[in-house]
Each structure stands twice: as C-alpha cells, then as structure tokens.
Amino acid sequence: MKRNIRTIVVDDHPVVARATKHILEQVEGVDVVGIAANGQAGIELVEEHQPDLLFLDYHLPDQYGSQVAEKAKRRSPNTHIVIFTGIDLADMYNHLIEIGVSGIISKESGETTIQNLVRCILDNHTMIPIPIYRQMRITSRQKSADTEFIDLSPDEIQIMTLLVKGVTHEQIADQIHVSKRSVDNYLKKIYDKLDVTSRIQAIEKFVRSPMYVDLQEEI
Numbered sequence: 001m002k003r004n005i006r007t008i009v010v011d012d013h014p015v016v017a018r019a020t021k022h023i024l025e026q027v028e029g030v031d032v033v034g035i036a037a038n039g040q041a042g043i044e045l046v047e048e049h050q051p052d053l054l055f056l057d058y059h060l061p062d063q064y065g066s067q068v069a070e071k072a073k074r075r076s077p078n079t080h081i082v083i084f085t086g087i088d089l090a091d092m093y094n095h096l097i098e099i100g101v102s103g104i105i106s107k108e109s110g111e112t113t114i115q116n117l118v119r120c121i122l123d124n125h126t127m128i129p130i131p132i133y134r135q136m137r138i139t140s141r142q143k144s145a146d147t148e149f150i151d152l153s154p155d156e157i158q159i160m161t162l163l164v165k166g167v168t169h170e171q172i173a174d175q176i177h178v179s180k181r182s183v184d185n186y187l188k189k190i191y192d193k194l195d196v197t198s199r200i201q202a203i204e205k206f207v208r209s210p211m212y213v214d215l216q217e218e219i
Contacts, residue, residue, distance in 0.1 A: 010042035039063035
C-alpha cells in the first residue's frame with residue numbers, strides 16, 4: 001500500500017491556498033498536511049512534517065519564495081519544491097534550479113496542468129512551458145553570482161536592503177532623506193553594478209551576495 005504524499009502549501013492568499021489544496025488533493029495519494037500564510041510559518045511546517053512536496057508562492061509577506069526554498073531544502077533535502085507564481089520568473093530559472101526547486105508553474109495554469117506537473121515530479125521528472133524550453137540555455141556550471149565581487153556603496157546597500165523588504169521608492173526617499181528622483185538614479189547605478197535590468201533580478205542577486213545582512217540567517 002502506497003503511503004500518502006505529504007504536501008504543504010505556502011500562500012498568503014487564503015482563497016488561493018484553499019483552491020491549491022483542493023487541486024492537489026485530486027491527485028491520487030496527495031495529502032495536504034498544512035497550509036502557511038508566510039515564509040517563516042512554511043519553514044516551521046517543513047521542519048515538523050518533512051513533506052514530500054512543497055507548493056510555494058514566490059511573493060510572500062516576509063520573504064521571497066527563493067529564500068524560503070533554500071531554507072526548506074536545508075531542513076528537508078528530499079522535499080520536492082514547486083514555485084507557484086503569478087509573475088514571470090523565466091530569468092530566474094537557473095538560480096531556482098541551483099537551489100533545488102523541482103518545478104515552476106504559473107498560477108494561471110489550469111487544474112490539469114498543475115496536477116500533471118505534480119505527477120511528473122513524483123515520478124522524478126518535471127515540466128516546463130514549451131516557449132521557455134526553446135529559449136533555455138542551462139549550463140552545467142553557470143558562474144555563481146555569490147562569487148562575483150560587486151562593489152556597492154553603503155548608501156546603495158541600504159537602498160537594496162530596504163527594497164528587499166518591500167519598501168517603495170517614495171518610502172526609501174523619506175528614510176534616507178533624498179528625493180524620489182535621487183532614489184531612481186541610485187537604482188540605475190545599482191542595476192548597472194549588478195548587471196541586471198529589473199527590480200526582481202537586482203533583489204535576487206543582492207540577497208545571494210555577502211553584502212546582504214538580514215535576520216534570515218537566524219531563522
């Protein structure tokens with residue numbers, strides 16, 4: 001007799017979380033043993049249940065899904081993690097794969113697609129959209145952003161730290177006592193130094209660098 005596939009859902013929208021639970025439990029053997037509304041609660045559930053599968057929203061109130069995934073993998077290395085997101089993460093695929101994520105799927109996907117992804121993962125396979133598959137160039141050992149030397153000034157580090165916490169440009173301007181235009185100019189320079197073109201790329205690269213000092217290491 002096959003044992004149930006212990007599954008945890010982490011999503012800060014209760015309706016979405018319950019809908020995801022319902023969709024997943026239509027797959028034979030899948031049992032959702034817990035739902036969490038933020039990253040920290042999700043990590044605690046992972047420690048408690050050592051689940052086979054973790055369905056993880058990328059945008060959470062306290063952390064990004066990639067940060068939660070890294071911590072979950074340290075606590076439960078055999079857990080399959082699926083990033084379930086409403087935004088385009090195509091440029092993050094390599095980093096998420098390096099973390100150990102087993103699948104990435106859009107919240108706009110139909111029930112059948114979500115269930116098929118779960119079945120694939122439980123069979124030690126995965127799925128990716130055909131347009132992304134055709135564009136992907138995954139190298140066996142891509143240069144790690146963690147080892148790159150990025151020289152940000154103290155002010156730039158402070159701005160990026162606030163950005164990671166979800167602070168708006170206007171709020172950053174108020175906190176560091178400059179104009180919003182100055183913050184925008186700071187960010188243009190930061191993006192150039194980090195060699196990125198978007199906010200999400202900048203945040204991901206920054207949080208993987210030695211410059212990022214936060215309380216997440218204590219979690």
